[in-house]
Amino acid sequence: MTGATFLADLPRFVFFTGKGGVGKTSLACATAVRLAADGKRVLLASTDPASNVGQVFGVTIGNTIVPVPDVPGLFALEIDPQLAAEAYRAQAIDPVRDLLPAEEVAAMTEQLSGACTTEIASFSEFTSLLADDSLTAAYDHVLFDTAPTGHTIRLLRLPGEWTAYLSDGKGDVSCLGPVAGLDRLRHDYAGALDALTDPSRTRLVIVTRPQRSSLAEAARTYDELLELGMSDAHLVVNGRLPHDVGPDPLAAALEERERAALPDMAPRLRELPRTTIPLLPVNTVGVPALLALLDAAALAGGEQPAGEATVPRDFIGLRALVDDIEADGPGLVMCMGKGGVGKTTIAAAIALELAQRGHDVLLTTTDPAAHLAETVRADVERLTVSRIDPAEAITEYRERVMAGKGRSLDEAGRAVLAEDLKSPCTDEVAVFQQFSHVVFQSRRKFVVLDTAPTGHTLLLLDATGSYHREITRQMSEGARFTTPLMRLQDPHQTKVVLVTLPETTPVLEAEELQDDLARAGITPYAWVVNASLAAARPGSAFLRARAAAEHDSLARVAELCPRVAVVPLLASEPVGAAALSALTQQPARPRPSASLSDAGV
Structure with a gap:
């Protein structure tokens, strides 16, 4: 763990975020394994709709919290958007299924079958981990392996958007479910927003590669997260090519590319506490490789991958x-x-x-x-x-709806429509x-x-x-x-x-x-x-x-x-x-x- 500055004085909640493919999942899993080895009880939760935490550990992890075999003290959860949406629909529809005509139940089911419902259902599970102490009281740390940057920024914006929307007394059944549940949602979203913006409770670990495009994306990510009020950030430069890889034109070119990219990173990134993690000669799958990610010496003297690298005969250019x-x-x-x-x-x-x-x-x-x-x-x-x-799409859509559907409404009706169009579901x-x-x-x-x-x-x-x-x-x-x-x-x-x-x-x-x-x-x-x-x-x-x-x-x-x-x-x-x-x-x-x-x- 020597040199891993992002682990010092670690708060309870830790978000691993950054551009896709930079190693967020590997780093989140490695951190979870190391903390568990130190005697901590850790919950590792993936908010990525395409989560692969289970694949890293070689086990099946689903929409409920399960222990990770061979890692005492580590528990994991992959928020499954489809399962979350099914449970959300059942919660909304089952209480009225026998009270309404079949066609109205069918209409409600259709309303709750879209992408908006899927996002809200997944997000509700995410916010509950931040706001409901009863769900996470048993854990010393809760680590979030997030989706790639664009989706994560959208996810982290939602607590503020929905908190404001609900505080105005808005929200309809097609987006949020029964109105009776709005008080709980308001409480959870407000609690999530408080946790996200409290540096004593939440730390951001911005993961990047030593490449110009990846570093530029990390800078944009940090700027947007600062706007959300998330200030406790650490930078991890993952996959740095070791200096002793031997004479090879490709290796030399890659090393020079990395050496030139790092000094050119945005000044605001250079000011952050930084950890550099070297590239390993093996894939980071399985507990031994995960341990080596934060302690490369763990692979010293170990066996290197054997065999011949081949491109299958039928592959084309x-x-x-x-x-x-x-x-x-x-x-x-x-x-x-x-x-x-x-x-x-x-x-x-x-x-x-x-x-x-x-x-x-x-x-x-x-x-x-x-x-x-x-x-x-x-x-x-x-x-x-x-x-x-x-x-731009949202602005154009709202203007088009107001010009069309809103044209025939009176002033009060237009005001209601305008508020409805502020829903993040739009x-x-x-x-x-x-x-x-x-x-x-x-x-x-x-x-x-x-x-x-x-x-x-x-x-x-x-x-x-x-x-x-x-x-x-x-x-x-x-x-x-x-x-x-x-x-x-x-x-x-x-x-x-x-x-x-x-x-x-x-x-x-x-x-x-x-x-x-x-x-x-x-x-x-x-x-x-x-x-x-x-x-x-x-x-x-x-x-x-x-x-x-x-x-x-x-x-x-x-x-x-x-x-x-x-x-x-x-x-x-x-x-x-x-x-x-x-x-x-x-x-x-x-x-x-x-x-x-x-x-x-």
Whole structure:
């Protein structure tokens, strides 16, 4: 634990937050294991809709608190959005099920089946951990492994938004459930807000990688959290390449990239207490690896990963994937996956290549934390770059509703409508409408969509499904219509590209996403394995050990999808049009069974 400044004088609540893929889950799990080893009773709660805490420990963790085997004193919880929503609906509907006509019960069920209900249900469980002492009294520390930045900022804003909304006496059944429950909600949300903004009770651990894009995102995160009143923050720079990795051009370039990025971090980040954690030669899965994350000496003399790093024979390059996408003509390409796997980079590279081939292309994003313009950094002919901005979408939606529905109301009615539109539930509806507009444009041009991290995207798809069910219910029998969901389900109109990393946890998460999409009637078109060391064929023994650890993950991806593109880990960050173009200038197919031994390293 030496040098881990974020663990000093640790308060009761600890939030691990930051850009996706920086190691929040690994660090949260490692901290939980270390505290438990020190004799503390610890509750580790994941608020990420795409949680993988259970995968890190190799056990099943669900929507109820369970002990973690082999770690005495450690308990874990993964807040499952769907289970939370089911329980929330039952709480709202069961008391009146036998008192109302069947059609009214059905209408209530439909009202409580949207993304808003899912978010509120999950959030209510989260706030109860902060506000209800009876739930956490048995624990010395409660650690929160949060969703990637954009979703987490949304989550942490909700206590203030809902506290203000409820304090004004608002709230309707479709969002919050029975009015009788509002007093409890008001109490919990106010208590959560107090806990979040009290530095003696809550600490923020902002996790980042030693890379410019990750550090820039960390600075933006810190600014937004400061606005929320959360001031006790520590910075953890995770995955710093060791200095003694041996002579290797790729290792030298990566080390130089990290060395140049750290001094350029925002001054406000430099002022924070900082912990630097070195990159390990193994994946941080299992208790031994988690212990080593905070004490690298624990791996000293241990066995390094054995075997040969290979790229499966049938994997193609990103250029070949664009060939396949182009052959089908205009449509929607959705790059999906967990935060931090490189969705923005892959989406930008695909869009840029299509535009350079003479096609009209719209590159856009639904990710609150995405910055496409910074990734492309150039004006490219035939390429339009945009962003579905939640704040702008909400403002436009409110103005449109007031101008339409509010036109026929009197002054008192307009005032009621205006207050109702302040509900945080409005956000998902507004973003969904913008998303639907993007889907509509894909009929005549290529639209490449960089989606938000998995959990947030699933909420958007939930809203898409709710809208489809409502339209289907309202249309007369035999009527012809097309909803956004129907376009997403049509492989000729929509190509879903799952982006992952060649590591155990990201592949498991992408597999779960594929299962979730299947339940919505959506089949992925392709997978992209990004930042592969096996494909890069490094010479350093340290990086070769990391590359060898990719073998099982790459083999599993080959089993999950017949069309897989692999992108090697690059010496420089793929930012700017030239660097992005380089991603699609790789050979159409890598050499069959390309291996480290074949490369003579």
